[in-house]
Amino acid sequence: MADQSDVRRIALSLPGTSEAADRFAFSVLNGAKEKGFAWAWHERVVPKKPRVARPDVLAVRVASQQEKEMLLAADEEKFFTEPHYNGFPAVLVRLPVIGAGELAELIMDAWRCQAPRALAESFEAYRRR
Numbered sequence: 001m002a003d004q005s006d007v008r009r010i011a012l013s014l015p016g017t018s019e020a021a022d023r024f025a026f027s028v029l030n031g032a033k034e035k036g037f038a039w040a041w042h043e044r045v046v047p048k049k050p051r052v053a054r055p056d057v058l059a060v061r062v063a064s065q066q067e068k069e070m071l072l073a074a075d076e077e078k079f080f081t082e083p084h085y086n087g088f089p090a091v092l093v094r095l096p097v098i099g100a101g102e103l104a105e106l107i108m109d110a111w112r113c114q115a116p117r118a119l120a121e122s123f124e125a126y127r128r129r
Contacts, residue, residue: 002095002103004040004055010104011038014111015123024053028115035114037061038107041092044084058093061110065089078102089113 004024011017011026018034019026025039041059042051062068071079071091080092093106112120 002098002100004095006100006103007038007058007095007107010100010107011111014108014115016115016119017111024055028111028119030114030116037110037114056095058095059085059090060093060106061113062089062091063109063113 007024007026008019012019014028016028017026018029020039023040025036027034027036029035038061039059040053040055041057043054043057045052062071065087068081068089068091072081078094078098080094082092085092093103095103098106115123
């Protein structure tokens with residue numbers, strides 16, 4: 001069972017990661033741009049009204065649509081999507097039903113999708129030591 005404190009701990013342990021000041025979201029600097037890799041999902045509760053942040057659901061970047069489909073097929077209790085994310089390489093994760101180890105793997109994979117290649121390679125080399 002994971003929560004936002006687990007997400008924060010894992011995300012901020014990755015090199016070059018920063019947390020947004022105005023919302024629960026994490027990004028890594030790639031060139032001159034901050035590239036988001038994990039953020040709180042905002043649910044459309046009332047049509048035509050602003051979306052509402054859901055602290056129990058995390059949106060996580062994935063490498064491809066194929067990876068997204070694989071995760072969605074693997075466990076629909078943990079992973080889901082919504083029309084807003086159609087065609088976008090991210091999956092929604094229910095934090096209360098995912099273990100810390102699996103969450104860490106998802107967040108690290110998401111970070112790798114957005115991190116500069118040299119940073120990701122040096123991080124992997126460091127982890128293998």
